[in-house]
Amino acid sequence: MDSITVIPGDGIGPEVVECALEVLDALDAGLSIDVLDHVHADRYRREGQALSEADLSRISASSAVLLGAVGRPDVEETGYVRDVLLRLRISFDLYANYRPVRLMHDRLSPLRDPARRMLDCAIVRENTEGLYSGIGGNLRASSPQEVAIDADVNTWHGVSRILDFAFSTARREVCLVDKANAVRAGGRLWQECWRHAAERHPGTATRHLYIDAAAMKLVTEPDRFDVIVASNSYGDILSDLAAALAGGIGVAPSASLNPQTGFGLFEPVHGSAPDIAGKGVANPFACLLTTALLIRHLGHEAEAAAIDAAVAGSIAAGRVTPDLGGSLSTRQVTQAVLASL
Template sequence: MASAQVHRIAVIPGDGIGHEVVPAALEALEAVAALDGSFRFAFDRFPWGCDHYLETGRMMPPDGLEQLRGYDAILLGAVGHPSVPDHVSLWGLLLPIRRTFEQYVNLRPVKLLRGVTSPLRGRGPDDIDFVVVRENNEGEYSNAGGRLFAGTPHEIVVQESIFTRRGVERIMRFAFELARRHPKRRLTSATKSNGISYTMPFWDEVFREMAARYPDVATDQFHIDALAARFVTHPHHFGVVVGSNLFGDILTDLGAAIAGSIGIAPSANLNPERQYPSMFEPIHGSAPDIAGKGIANPVGQIWSGAMMLEHLGHPRAGRRLLAAIEHALAERGVKTPDLGGSATTREMTQAIVRSLDEVPDP
């Protein structure tokens, strides 16, 4: 019998509810690995985050990125705490990982799971099931700009958006390839070229150039304000949506809301070329208001683990874990408070793990 493949995973619980939902994901991942039998995990935990910053003045050690470089993947919980300014915590941990490891694709499914009720009246799982591809390394979140004459009446603040042809082409290419495999074979581009006069017309130009190479993929584009409205009024229209760093970030929070709760939404920060480790995290924050209460929804973290399984070459195991999530929600009726239930983080996790034995092997 062949020995099981071992995947080395760097685990960073981070802050707040990350310390509650990450252990839930590890339990679910180990359970699905045991059922599959062809692989197993070696988890190494890193105590980095805002507590580490308050103790050392850094979100992670100076050689933190080098420590992570050799892993097969990174599983991240959440980053942020009121004791540390947001721009310090994000630029000290999350964003350096994304950029140093060229995780230029932020992949975020928007899917209404069975057993979850959307706030959109009359919408079911068939109506809300699409994917947002967010550019993850440049755009509006480029660290370029500055402040002059701070604190005076003459203060000037400049924040630059940087879009490169390389960066825009590679995210478009990924999105078109994904749309080609999607059942709807449709790619929608988020833009704002009527108000942003340089970067967005360039984005539109590259989108049109790339569309000519994919004649089998239907395309359309919407200004970001109209697109946000269409997420609410016509969610069934979408297959794959591609957006810049800022637009993709905003759209996916809205997507999580129409899918029932930000607590269930997963994401993958991908380096498609696999030169560096990719990172998997729920899109929710550290939720300091409920941290320590044991009521955080672990679904977003566990679903992110399912996406990690697919990336590591185990799509069947990933599909089984997602099916177990839906089974726990729909057949078992177990839900945390954000979904209108009363289950604890532990109870939700146990329901998902037990459901692994009750769903068919995909």
């Protein structure tokens, strides 16, 4: 029996996770659920730590983690979010961030031309290196002479393995996005690894775009993309742009994976949204689609497809929360999905 560790977290996290657990219960997929409802900002403020070694041991015993959201305005500067997210990424070497993006209904797209709206792709983002590695510092801080340096860290090992993962997920093409013409050192490494990866996967078409051109073409030609692979920062930017083209972060799932061990952290993209927490209007779709991504990863394809279809059906019928133009509450939308199931 597969075991899932669930961390509801902060803000709307507990609200959308509750919906996901109801859906999992309705599917009766034979999953064991371990809820860590004590991992949140209040504990961090009280104890100075969000995840204990005991928590990590419980997580290690599971097959995957479903995370609602972490973050709260009153702990923004404390390192709390890094203490949770980066600790999980580093502890389990979750180097591959996978963001599938699919437009479920035309009315969700901000693009005017119906012929250009079709979007069904994935953003594969290197998740442990790049500008988010935390290497750098400040000299003469808070003075007119302050110097700030953030190092963009790229390794042959890290770049090669994320490229191989991208090829493993592609249906027809992998598009590398970088800025090798301006960021010369890291760009040269990515380009060299890219050539070797393409040779290892001769059956898949390849394409290369600079980050500025890729952002433009995601808007003008979204249907051209299958899999986009990029560094940590570029992948972060492109995945949010792609999500906006498919209806917004309220319908955006994500996974951080270690393809070698099979372990994964699954998290809706929307974050904790403290401005609407407790109001009963949070959109549960991103968490439900993330849950589908999780159980598909564990081999439950039929159940995952059922969730996807139920969410798509609710969107098509207009049974949605205010962020998607509807008037239903979080609870009412969940009931609509459950009725579809």
